[in-house]
Amino acid sequence: xxxxxxxxxxxxxxxxxxxxxxxxxxxxxxxxxxxxxxxxxxxxxxxxxxxxxxxxxxxxxxxxxxxxxxxxxxxxxxxxxxxxxxxxxxxxxxxxxxxxxxxxxxxxxxxxxxxxxxxxxxxxxxxxxxxxxxxxxxxxxxxxxxxxxxxxxxxxxxxxxxxxxxxxxxxxxxxxxxxxxxxxxxxxxxxxxxxxxxxxxxxxxxxxxxxxxxxxxxxxxxxxxxxxxxxxxxxxxxxxxxxxxxxxxxxxxxxxxxxxxxxxxxxxxxxxxxxxxxxxxxxxxxxxxxxxxxxxxxxxxxxxxxxxxxxxxxxxxxxxxxxxxxxxxxxxxxxxxxxxxxxxxxxxxxxxxxxxxxxxxxxxxxxxxxxxxxxxxxxxx
Amino acid sequence: xxxxxxxxxxxxxxxxxxxxxxxxxxxxxxxxxxxxxxxxxxxxxxxxxxxxxxxxxxxxxxxxxxxxxxxxxxxxxxxxxxxxxxxxxxxxxxxxxxxxxxxxxxxxxxxxxxxxxxxxxxxxxxxxxxxxxxxxxxxxxxxxxxxxxxxxxxxxxxxxxxxxxxxxxxxxxxxxxxxxxxxxxxxxxxxxxxxxxxxxxxxxxxxxxxxxxxxxxxxxxxxxxxxxxxxxxxxxxxxxxxxxxxxxxxxxxxxxxxxxxxxxxxxxxxxxxxxxxxxxxxxxxxxxxxxxxxxxxxxxxxxxxxxxxxxxxxxxxxxxxxxxxxxxxxxxxxxxxxxxxxxxxxxxxxxxxxxxxxxxxxxxxxxxxxxxxxxxxxxxxxxxxxxxxxxxxxxxxxxxxxxxxxxxxxxxxxxxxxxxxxxxxxxxxxxxxxxxxxxxxxxxxxxxxxxxxxxxxxxxxxxxxxxxxxxxxxxxxxxxxxxxxxxxxxxxxxxxxxxxxxxxx
Numbered sequence: 001x002x003x004x005x006x007x008x009x010x011x012x013x014x015x016x017x018x019x020x021x022x023x024x025x026x027x028x029x030x031x032x033x034x035x036x037x038x039x040x041x042x043x044x045x046x047x048x049x050x051x052x053x054x055x056x057x058x059x060x061x062x063x064x065x066x067x068x069x070x071x072x073x074x075x076x077x078x079x080x081x082x083x084x085x086x087x088x089x090x091x092x093x094x095x096x097x098x099x100x101x102x103x104x105x106x107x108x109x110x111x112x113x114x115x116x117x118x119x120x121x122x123x124x125x126x127x128x129x130x131x132x133x134x135x136x137x138x139x140x141x142x143x144x145x146x147x148x149x150x151x152x153x154x155x156x157x158x159x160x161x162x163x164x165x166x167x168x169x170x171x172x173x174x175x176x177x178x179x180x181x182x183x184x185x186x187x188x189x190x191x192x193x194x195x196x197x198x199x200x201x202x203x204x205x206x207x208x209x210x211x212x213x214x215x216x217x218x219x220x221x222x223x224x225x226x227x228x229x230x231x232x233x234x235x236x237x238x239x240x241x242x243x244x245x246x247x248x249x250x251x252x253x254x255x256x257x258x259x260x261x262x263x264x265x266x267x268x269x270x271x272x273x274x275x276x277x278x279x280x281x282x283x284x285x286x287x288x289x290x291x292x293x294x295x296x297x298x299x300x301x302x303x304x305x306x307x308x309x310x311x312x313x314x315x316x317x318x319x320x321x322x323x324x325x326x327x328x329x330x331x332x333x334x335x336x337x338x339x340x341x342x343x344x345x346x347x348x349x350x351x352x353x354x355x356x357x358x359x360x361x362x363x364x365x366x367x368x369x370x371x372x373x374x375x376x377x378x379x380x381x
Numbered sequence: 382x383x384x385x386x387x388x389x390x391x392x393x394x395x396x397x398x399x400x401x402x403x404x405x406x407x408x409x410x411x412x413x414x415x416x417x418x419x420x421x422x423x424x425x426x427x428x429x430x431x432x433x434x435x436x437x438x439x440x441x442x443x444x445x446x447x448x449x450x451x452x453x454x455x456x457x458x459x460x461x462x463x464x465x466x467x468x469x470x471x472x473x474x475x476x477x478x479x480x481x482x483x484x485x486x487x488x489x490x491x492x493x494x495x496x497x498x499x500x501x502x503x504x505x506x507x508x509x510x511x512x513x514x515x516x517x518x519x520x521x522x523x524x525x526x527x528x529x530x531x532x533x534x535x536x537x538x539x540x541x542x543x544x545x546x547x548x549x550x551x552x553x554x555x556x557x558x559x560x561x562x563x564x565x566x567x568x569x570x571x572x573x574x575x576x577x578x579x580x581x582x583x584x585x586x587x588x589x590x591x592x593x594x595x596x597x598x599x600x601x602x603x604x605x606x607x608x609x610x611x612x613x614x615x616x617x618x619x620x621x622x623x624x625x626x627x628x629x630x631x632x633x634x635x636x637x638x639x640x641x642x643x644x645x646x647x648x649x650x651x652x653x654x655x656x657x658x659x660x661x662x663x664x665x666x667x668x669x670x671x672x673x674x675x676x677x678x679x680x681x682x683x684x685x686x687x688x689x690x691x692x693x694x695x696x697x698x699x700x701x702x703x704x705x706x707x708x709x710x711x712x713x714x715x716x717x718x719x720x721x722x723x724x725x726x727x728x729x730x731x732x733x734x735x736x737x738x739x740x741x742x743x744x745x746x747x748x749x750x751x752x753x754x755x756x757x758x759x760x761x762x763x764x765x766x767x768x769x770x771x772x773x774x775x776x777x778x779x780x781x782x783x784x785x786x787x788x789x790x791x792x793x794x795x796x797x798x799x800x801x802x803x804x805x806x807x808x809x810x811x812x813x814x815x816x817x818x819x820x821x822x823x824x825x826x827x828x829x830x831x832x833x834x835x836x837x838x839x840x841x842x843x844x845x846x847x848x849x850x851x852x853x854x855x856x857x858x859x860x861x862x863x864x865x866x867x868x869x870x871x872x873x874x875x876x877x878x879x880x881x882x883x884x885x886x
Contacts, residue, residue, distance in 0.1 A: 225755050226754050226755050227746065230741060234734075237734055238731050240727050243710065244690060245714075245743035246746075247745075
């Protein structure tokens with residue numbers, strides 16, 4: 001019963017948020033003179049044939065993988081009260097570097113992939129690490145420095161793309177790095193789908209799904225089961241008590257930023273290794289900022305983040321079919337935005353209920369301290 | 382002539398919480414214009430009762446009457462509107478605002494769209510003079526001492542029109558001289574017809590200041606006493622159901638082995654002011670070194686320096702034969718330094734985490750809490766349960782959030798945690814602050830036992846009886862320096878207080 005109650009409380013916030021967001025979105029659709037039920041039907045319209053249904057699922061999963069990684073990257077910071085707003089810049093810079101290195105070398109397949117992954121993670125980690133070092137040595141707020149570093153990273157990535165890393169000929173429609181050779185591409189999971197007796201999707205189901213799941217499991221174990229994870233969470237829950245318990249706050253900040261940035265470096269890889277094989281002006285952007293929303297939605301819990309990523313991906317997929325139905329695809333963005341806002345509010349309500357319950361079991365006045373996620377809201381939205 | 386109805390009357394108040402003793406059938410009558418003391422164990426429901434009266438939660442059974450009218454508060458705001466004010470044990474003031482700003486905070490005097498500070502200032506001056514609070518409205522709160530801050534809290538409550546004041550352990554943080562001032566203020570309030578409910582476990586003070594006393598034990602009222610006739614001993618017996626414990630230590634257990642050496646340690650503030658000024662002392666195996674001092678005279682910084690939380694500007698720390706000056710906090714803890722922090726919420730607990738995780742805090746590298754790089758959840762839970770039973774921590778279980786425990790139970794968990802794993806040195810900063818008589822006695826016993834078993838202890842406390850009773854060596858700290866070394870066997874709290882305020886020099 002206790003477990004059920006705790007689970008109920010954990011699910012209460014996101015479900016309530018979802019319902020509220022749907023109601024608001026329906027009102028918006030009504031306001032622009034369209035029919036909300038049509039929109040709702042389009043959201044769940046995966047096509048008639050089994051092939052198109054598998055395709056729809058593949059599109060959702062492919063979109064969810066980078067969102068999941070982005071959410072994880074952000075959540076590591078949140079867990080210790082650090083706001084890494086710079087995930088966007090970290091992954092863009094990491095991806096352009098990884099794409100260039102990957103296209104410049106030829107290695108046996110596993111080594112080639114490993115090299116690309118390592119380059120991406122290192123670049124992300126270093127870029128985030130700058131903010132960490134600035135915080136512990138100069139006391140610069142990581143919110144400010146990561147936002148600033150975003151601008152620098154995006155500018156730098158554009159320069160590298162149009163300058164030294166350019167792989168396309170002058171005057172072509174898109175600018176991109178050279179393609180990564182076959183040995184540096186991640187095999188798709190379509191074979192696996194076939195093995196399960198499912199139809200082949202038109203586009204590949206990213207093989208990067210497997211490493212992403214592994215990363216998620218590892219992060220969950222590190223946070224929940226290891227000494228390091230304990231130190232990290234303690235630093236987030238009560239920094240002064242963590243310091244008094246022997247946690248070195250400064251190295252902890254740097255380590256958390258490095259991990260967060262390292263994970264951020266992975267965000268571009270599902271698309272890079274599974275689909276585009278180069279970084280170009282068309283490369284998916286905005287994943288870092290969406291990661292903040294996904295982490296909020298998942299309450300910084302890896303499993304929750306997985307659900308959040310799938311939900312966002314599910315909504316993103318519908319953008320195209322909504323347009324076919326004559327409803328502007330921006331409706332999806334409105335739904336996503338209202339979900340995040342609603343989640344922030346619902347989390348706060350759930351937190352107050354939890355505190356009231358805790359208070360009921362004891363006699364002490366709880367100190368109201370909003371969780372990292374809630375403070376974040378003002379920056380994220 | 383009919384007698385006016387009592388200021389506060391509680392009849393048959395019962396409040397149930399799952400797993401923890403709360404209140405059952407509490408009866409309390411507080412007459413108008415008196416100082417009414419409520420004494421009893423923290424965990425037994427004193428705080429719960431006051432929260433009920435202050436509208437922070439509603440009782441399951443029973444009735445509350447204020448000035449003869451039955452009331453049903455849904456929130457503290459309603460209690461305040463009825464004239465009930467509460468001065469909390471932990472001050473809730475904004476340091477970087479002035480006294481006046483703090484007082485109007487939350488009930489700002491508006492005149493149109495602007496704040497009517499002139500009106501507020503007049504009202505504060507009125508309150509300040511008529512009750513002898515002696516407040517300077519434009520002083521920043523961060524510059525005030527503990528006693529002044531408390532007067533600001535009292536003025537804040539009076540400003541909101543309270544006629545019934547609840548003071549939650551107001552003397553816990555005061556030195557004897559400040560306690561006298563507070564009692565002077567209370568007398569002024571009383572003579573003006575205000576009612577004061579005074580929560581304390583310092584029985585001598587209660588007998589001095591109160592007009593009547595109600596004793597609570599294990600969640601229920603066990604009786605009332607007349608402070609003019611009751612003795613401290615009788616009161617204590619009513620409270621704990623047995624004889625009053627004393628902090629007195631037995632025979633000396635001091636050895637010659639120096640565990641901690643502090644040599645010319647200086648700690649500077651960011652602006653270069655010395656917070657700790659070339660302090661030297663020795664702590665030996667089996668010795669309790671007490672440090673007395675008015676709060677804010679460098680004790681906290683000295684403790685932080687010893688724990689490695691504050692960098693030394695000069696001087697050396699030795700642990701046994703080793704130079705500890707540059708060790709990290711974790712290395713000090715691993716070497717066997719236990720730490721009971723002065724503010725358990727700030728430095729000692731993860732309030733939003735369960736008890737078993739709080740068991741791990743500060744011992745993240747020690748068995749049975751960890752196995753290699755992994756947290757041993759089973760081991761931590763088992764050891765948490767052991768501490769709960771050995772140290773009498775009253776809570777539903779190890780999965781309870783720390784925030785749900787009463788202050789005394791939180792403190793017992795911390796004491797148990799820091800005494801586990803055979804420490805060699807214990808830094809005990811206000812180990813019994815805000816803790817009830819039962820828990821206080823238990824903690825004293827634990828400290829005494831550990832001392833005879835060879836633990837070296839540094840004891841910092843505002844409770845002078847505790848310092849005198851437990852210490853083998855007693856230092857007085859004033860403005861960052863050790864200004865006196867006293868023999869605890871022939872010093873009185875009054876003499877100690879004189880040294881602490883610098884009047885002896």
